[in-house]
Amino acid sequence: MIEKACFNSSWIKNKHKEISADPILIEKAIYAFELLGSLVENGVNLTFKGGTGLMLLVPELKRLSIDIDIITEGEDETLDKAFNKIVREGVFKKWEEDERLSSHEIPKRHFKFYYASSIEKRDSYVLLDIVQVNSPFCKTIKKPITLPLFEVERELEVMIPTVDSFTGDKLSAFAPTSIGIPYGKGKSMEIIKQLFDLGILFEYITNFKEISKAYKKIAQLEASYRNISLPIAEFLNDSIKTSFLICQLDFRRSIENDYIRELRDGIRRIKSHILGGRYSLLNAKEDASKVACLASSIKDNRLDIDIERLKIERKDISRIKDAYLPEEFGILNRLKAISPESFYLWAVATKVKSL
DSSP, X not given: OBOGGGGSHXXXXXXXXXXXXXXXXXXXXXXXXXXXXHHHHTTOOEEEEHHHHHHHHSSSOOBXXXXXXXXXXXXXXXXXXXXXXXXXXXXXXEEEEOOOOXXXXXXXXXXXXXXXXXXXXSEEEEEEEEEOSOOOOSOEEEEEXXXXXXXXXXXXXXXXXXXXXXXXXXXXXXXXXXXXXXXXXXXXXXXXXXXXXXXXXXXXXXXXXXXXXXXXXXXXXXXXXXXXXXXXXXXXXXXXXXXXXXXXXXXXXXXXXHHHHHHHHHHHHGGGGBTTSOOOHHHHHHHHHHHHHHHHHHHTTOTXXXXXXXXXXXXXXXXXXXXXXXXXXXXXXXXXXXXXXXXXXXXXXXXXXXX
């Protein structure tokens, strides 16, 4: 699918200069999309999701993601046949299953597809994560597999969730004490990747009802995999509390604990995956405010919010001049001075401001 020249070190180094990203990650991303295209070409019926899916979904490339996450109802035999053909006819040298022990019942399998890296001068691999279930997404669309990272010999399309359905999925992953990517597992950057992606998606969402529908369906699935029997509101509270912890960082009398240290570590580490290499604590607070607004709106069933009006009014400083957050969120009143838009979103989240 991808032009052969795009796998050469000269192409990758030119892209490194062009977009200011790690050449190893650029190369991995190119091979990841080659793998995706090969799966489509070989008849694997799939829905593409995850951070790499987001690269196709939104108009502007913000961060590099290097794993392929798909949902498919494909049988093991069908997948094995496709994998063998991909290796036999393409740029990959071999594939193998990466078997992992898990305490959860998630029907997920992991595969490594190896290639000869022109940057690392050794064999490297792309990770393919497969969940073998019916697609939980409310709505999907077809997107061409094209990016500024590479040129294609022929254009292919892949099924991907809409922005609103994608947002519901991402929000379920940002709940580190319940159904999301957990604390305490060495996944600090993965937690913050969800935050970063939600910050991007927020600018493109159009329908809270679709977000809520997708979220609830996926949250119920994730809870069942983990044998968690809590109301969905608790998972949304998890996202809101995590957003609060991020937004209060470094304010006077702010909380400092192991969770905070892990969130700080993730904010620091994600910079290597972001184009331009910049992601400040203030950026994280801005994204966390968006998540708090999203999660609280779903929790309170405020699904008729005019999203376009919300995006416009958050920029109007006069609307927050005399506003103050409830006592339990009082420390976040300091956002008003450094990020008025973030304060406004928290005002909506806590119902100080209505739409």
